[in-house]
Amino acid sequence: MSDLLTAAQMRAIEQAAIESGDVTGLELMERAGQGVVEAIFEEWPELDEAGDVAGGQPPDPRGISGNRKRAVVLCGPGNNGGDGFVVARLLQGRGWEVEVFLYGDAEKLPPDAKVNYERWLQIGAVAEYTSKLHMHVLKGDFDLVVDALLGTGASRALDGVLGNTLTVLSASMSGKERKHKRVAIDNPTGTNSDTGVQLDFDHVEWTGFDADLTVTFHRSKVGHWLDFAADVCGKIIVKDIGLEAKPLTKAGKSSLAVPVDERVWLLDGPTRSLGKHVGHKYSHGHALILTGGSGKTGAARLAARGALRVGAGLVTLGVPPSAQQEVACQITALMLTRVGDATALDVILGDNRLNALCLGPGMGLERARDLAPVALAAKRATVLDADALSAFADDPEALFQMLHENCVLTPHGGEFAKLFPDVGAKLAAVPTKGPAYSKVDATREAAARAGCIVLYKGADTVIAAPDGRCSVNAAVYERAAPWLATAGSGDVLAGFITGLLARGFAPMAAAETGAWLHVESARAFGPGLIAEDLPEMLPQVLRALAPEG
Numbered sequence: 001m002s003d004l005l006t007a008a009q010m011r012a013i014e015q016a017a018i019e020s021g022d023v024t025g026l027e028l029m030e031r032a033g034q035g036v037v038e039a040i041f042e043e044w045p046e047l048d049e050a051g052d053v054a055g056g057q058p059p060d061p062r063g064i065s066g067n068r069k070r071a072v073v074l075c076g077p078g079n080n081g082g083d084g085f086v087v088a089r090l091l092q093g094r095g096w097e098v099e100v101f102l103y104g105d106a107e108k109l110p111p112d113a114k115v116n117y118e119r120w121l122q123i124g125a126v127a128e129y130t131s132k133l134h135m136h137v138l139k140g141d142f143d144l145v146v147d148a149l150l151g152t153g154a155s156r157a158l159d160g161v162l163g164n165t166l167t168v169l170s171a172s173m174s175g176k177e178r179k180h181k182r183v184a185i186d187n188p189t190g191t192n193s194d195t196g197v198q199l200d201f202d203h204v205e206w207t208g209f210d211a212d213l214t215v216t217f218h219r220s221k222v223g224h225w226l227d228f229a230a231d232v233c234g235k236i237i238v239k240d241i242g243l244e245a246k247p248l249t250k251a252g253k254s255s256l257a258v259p260v261d262e263r264v265w266l267l268d269g270p271t272r273s274l275g276k277h278v279g280h281k282y283s284h285g286h287a288l289i290l291t292g293g294s295g296k297t298g299a300a301r302l303a304a305r306g307a308l309r310v311g312a313g314l315v316t317l318g319v320p321p322s323a324q325q326e327v328a329c330q331i332t333a334l335m336l337t338r339v340g341d342a343t344a345l346d347v348i349l350g351d352n353r354l355n356a357l358c359l360g361p362g363m364g365l366e367r368a369r370d371l372a373p374v375a376l377a378a379k380r381a382t383v384l385d386a387d388a389l390s391a392f393a394d395d396p397e398a399l400f401q402m403l404h405e406n407c408v409l410t411p412h413g414g415e416f417a418k419l420f421p422d423v424g425a426k427l428a429a430v431p432t433k434g435p436a437y438s439k440v441d442a443t444r445e446a447a448a449r450a451g452c453i454v455l456y457k458g459a460d461t462v463i464a465a466p467d468g469r470c471s472v473n474a475a476v477y478e479r480a481a482p483w484l485a486t487a488g489s490g491d492v493l494a495g496f497i498t499g500l501l502a503r504g505f506a507p508m509a510a511a512e513t514g515a516w517l518h519v520e521s522a523r524a525f526g527p528g529l530i531a532e533d534l535p536e537m538l539p540q541v542l543r544a545l546a547p548e549g
């Protein structure tokens with residue numbers, strides 16, 4: 001998958017191509033419409049009665065007269081609607097019976113959309129989009145419903161006619177019950193293409209269009225991978241519309257988000273330890289994971305197992321005296337050392353071979369507050385998770401003062417809101433006009449403030465560095481792993497990242513790789529997963545990736 005674009009970046013690319021004279025807006029719209037029709041027939045070949053995906057041949061009227069396929073195309077007031085008129089024309093040209101509805105005033109359509117509206121009027125009718133439209137669609141014997149209402153220009157809450165109608169339409173029949181397929185152009189109306197968030201949170205009963213397939217152009221938009229969008233896009237198909245040769249300006253590029261994929265491991269994983277073939281255990285790093293007190297050591301043990309499996313040479317659990325016996329009974333390949341208080345930790349960190357630390361899982365707030373200053377002063381690569389984040393809820397600034405560039409913070413939503421309350425509030429706010437503030441924006445802002453890597457967890461995990469680098473590790477669509485929402489899986493993730501840091505991965509790469517392997521391990525196991533299974537799946541995942549690794 002390539003870079004993920006915001007609506008503004010996509011507009012800038014399109015604008016640059018048009019201004020260079022290489023292509024007109026009208027040509028781009030035609031290619032977009034063709035791309036949608038191609039994607040429909042690639043996805044559902046059974047819908048293609050004319051049998052010519054490229055759309056170049058006129059349909060054979062003999063074959064279609066008795067049983068024509070039927071589509072409803074819902075067009076909106078902007079260029080997304082323009083794409084819809086192209087799709088309507090192309091489908092009709094292939095022998096389909098097409099009904100077109102327009103939401104908005106035809107006189108106010110932007111120029112390219114207007115041209116395609118008028119082209120359509122030469123061959124078909126346009127009806128008004130009303131609040132009763134869903135009844136027509138639901139009663140009709142349609143094969144396809146195309147959502148060309150709002151695309152990247154969607155900027156505010158849906159009104160009742162639009163929102164309610166789409167939602168009733170979408171909610172009325174599940175995929176199995178209905179005959180028609182649902183296709184959204186660029187994004188399902190009701191979602192914001194920058195944030196993936198529903199356009200109106202106030203009307204939770206209005207969810208907008210629920211697509212089987214979303215066809216987007218040139219690049220996937222960042223909002224396809226965040227928040228609510230994955231529940232309504234169905235599947236994302238990206239169609240080339242000839243913008244390939246037009247790179248973003250430097251300024252535009254610096255604000256790109258990139259998806260995390262297997263390259264994070266393949267580039268670095270097999271070699272990222274000193275002495276790949278001849279090294280000893282210390283050349284693969286030594287991680288120290290601090291536990292909580294008696295009865296609370298499970299989380300840190302999970303993290304430690306993750307660190308060991310991901311390839312750290314040695315992993316030691318730092319336990320308070322009260323928990324020593326408990327931990328000693330539970331571990332084998334892991335090691336154990338007493339870390340009663342900050343002074344003891346200071347002594348232990350005198351051993352320079354300890355090159356990665358993990359604080360937080362099950363640690364207890366008080367112990368985390370006591371030990372964090374010494375741990376952070378040692379300037380080792382350090383993961384702060386769970387209690388090591390919550391411990392500073394009352395004074396996040398005190399934590400930020402101690403952090404350094406080799407730290408990785410791994411908050412879930414609750415911990416993020418505690419450490420970055422203003423950023424969390426911006427993210428949670430109902431967007432009233434575009435462009436809206438996304439999880440990508442929030443994580444970037446948090447990383448800049450903290451001065452280190454922030455990995456903001458969720459099905460749409462976002463990872464950002466203080467310099468603006470940002471990536472999205474989305475466990476959605478064909479990579480969905482809902483089983484990861486299980487107690488302790490976050491502890492294992494903290495361990496994976498700590499182990500990779502011990503092996504010498506840079507903090508951003510460790511966070512990206514850890515998050516990616518986490519989802520792969522969950523997918524390798526499947527439903528029924530519990531946190532303990534994650535480290536045990538890792539060898540299988542790594543073997544499949546790089547047998548030499």
Ligand SMILES: NC(=O)C1=CN([C@@H]2O[C@H](COP(=O)(O)OP(=O)(O)OC[C@H]3O[C@@H](n4cnc5c(N)ncnc54)[C@H](OP(=O)(O)O)[C@@H]3O)[C@@H](O)[C@H]2O)[C@@H](O)CC1
Pocket residue numbers: 010011013014028029032076077078079080081082083110149150151152153154155156157158159162185186187199217241
């Ligand atoms: N970029 C490219 O390279 C290419 C782009 N292409 C296509 O163009 C699409 C972008 O077109 P676009 O910019 O005209 O925006 P679009 O999504 O049609 O909406 C704007 C209209 O909706 C209105 N409106 C907004 N929110 C609303 C709401 N909640 N409820 C009601 N109305 C609302 C808004 O009104 P306004 O805010 O101006 O009052 C305005 O009238 C893109 O998604 C892709 O499909 C392809 O053709 C080729 C290549």
Ligand SMILES: Nc1ncnc2c1ncn2[C@@H]1O[C@H](COP(=O)(O)OP(=O)(O)O)[C@@H](O)[C@H]1O
Pocket residue numbers: 386412457458459461475480481482483484485486487488489490491492493518
């Ligand atoms: N629906 C989901 N799909 C994929 N991953 C998820 C989902 N929900 C949670 N996760 C992942 O599971 C982990 C949960 O971590 P966390 O919230 O810290 O839980 P815990 O404290 O129980 O370990 C995170 O890595 C998060 O990204």
Ligand SMILES: [K+]
Pocket residue numbers: 080147148149150151184185186187188189
């Ligand atoms: K749309």
